[in-house]
Amino acid sequence: xxxxxxxxxxxxxxxxxxxxxxxxxxxxxxxxxxxxxxxxxxxxxxxxxxxxxxxxxxxxxxxxxxxxxxxxxxxxxxxxxxxxxxxxxxxxxxxxxxxxxxxxxxxxxxxxxxxxxxxxxxxxxxxxxxxxxxxxxxxxxxxxxxxxxxxxxxxxxxxxxxxxxxxxxxxxxxxxxxxxxxxxxxxxxxxxxxxxxxxxxxxxxxxxxxxxxxxxxxxxxxxxxxxxxxxxxxxxxxxxxxxxxxxxxxxxxxxxxxxxxxxxxxxxx
Numbered sequence: 001x002x003x004x005x006x007x008x009x010x011x012x013x014x015x016x017x018x019x020x021x022x023x024x025x026x027x028x029x030x031x032x033x034x035x036x037x038x039x040x041x042x043x044x045x046x047x048x049x050x051x052x053x054x055x056x057x058x059x060x061x062x063x064x065x066x067x068x069x070x071x072x073x074x075x076x077x078x079x080x081x082x083x084x085x086x087x088x089x090x091x092x093x094x095x096x097x098x099x100x101x102x103x104x105x106x107x108x109x110x111x112x113x114x115x116x117x118x119x120x121x122x123x124x125x126x127x128x129x130x131x132x133x134x135x136x137x138x139x140x141x142x143x144x145x146x147x148x149x150x151x152x153x154x155x156x157x158x159x160x161x162x163x164x165x166x167x168x169x170x171x172x173x174x175x176x177x178x179x180x181x182x183x184x185x186x187x188x189x190x191x192x193x194x195x196x197x198x199x200x201x202x203x204x205x206x207x208x209x210x211x212x213x214x215x216x217x218x219x220x221x222x223x224x225x226x227x228x229x230x231x232x233x234x235x236x237x238x239x240x241x242x243x244x245x246x247x248x249x250x251x252x253x254x255x256x257x258x259x260x261x262x263x264x265x266x267x268x269x
Contacts, residue, residue: 002043016165022072025090031076033097033142046256050095050130050228052076056232060095066254067091074163081113086120094145095130095228097138108141116150118148122218124262128253129224133157133190149215150200151221153192156227159210161189166240171206179203179223179256183248187240192226200224223253 029052035065048054052064052074064074077085077092086092098106121127123236129146131137131153139155146153161168169189173180180186193209196202200215203223215222233239237247 020071021255022067022070025072025258025261026088027067027072027073027074027091027093027258028086028089029064029074029076030041030081030092030094031078032080033109033138034095035078035098035107036043036102050231055232057231059232060228062232062235063230063250066250067258070251070254070258077080079108080107081116081120083116083119086116086125089120089125091104091128092117092120092124092140093128093130093259095134096132097139097142098144106138108138109145110141111144113144117145118217121149121220121222123191124218124219124258126257127222128257129222131224131226133192133226136190137192138250139192146173146224149217149224151213151215151222151224152195153226154195154222156193158193158211159189159191162198166244170244171211172189172205173204180249180252183245183252185243185245186249187234187244187246188225188227188229189234190227192230194224194226221257223232223257 031051033046036048037045039125040046040182048056049058050060050092052060055061079085097109100106115129129151131142134155134157139153143152159169166187169187171186171188173184173186177183179243193211194213196210196213199217200213204212209255211225213224230246234246235250237244240246
């Protein structure tokens with residue numbers, strides 16, 4: 001299979017007893033549409049930017065840890081999605097598809113890719129789409145995929161933050177939020193807003209803008225937000241003021257995504 005970077009927590013029997021949301025489930029992060037490299041200190045080209053392995057500010061290592069602490073296995077998909085490569089996945093995450101300025105030969109989402117992903121969601125898969133602002137993501141092809149679920153990334157840039165004025169990136173969630181149950185204040189900067197049509201619904205709005213959306217297709221679920229959001233730089237509170245709760249938001253969303261999966265545990269197959 002074209003799957004790499006598999007990780008699990010130790011003590012699986014304890015996870016089963018505790019009934020964690022991710023027990024027996026697999027979370028796959030796309031490394032095909034987001035496929036960036038840079039030179040390390042030794043001059044070697046290494047993959048980075050929203051990957052499980054990247055522990056710098058640009059990485060998703062912290063977000064991966066949250067899924068694994070929930071009992072899930074995290075994996076990455078380095079090739080185009082196919083029915084075979086997605087059949088074992090419970091949650092599939094696509095973040096910040098590449099533009100020509102980010103990689104020499106970007107892999108754009110094709111109509112075939114969109115068909116495969118749509119069918120996978122319809123059969124019970126859970127898809128997390130995370131875009132970016134107008135200057136930092138590919139939109140034309142990505143929107144062809146998102147559009148299958150009634151979601152469109154607007155290719156704008158909301159919540160510009162100047163200097164260290166983090167309050168410019170603040171959003172306030174309600175007291176009885178279904179997804180972000182333990183979270184009240186979050187930080188998202190320089191993001192794309194959304195436009196929706198059926199079957200999508202606006203999950204979170206502010207000032208007339210749709211910030212997050214959910215779409216239900218068949219047995220599956222799609223959650224969309226116009227920013228990578230949970231990369232290491234702003235996952236914790238070190239680079240924010242203490243009242244921001246991106247760490248709690250990441251845990252809440254991970255738990256909700258895992259609960260949405262309609263597939264059986266891989267231990268039961």
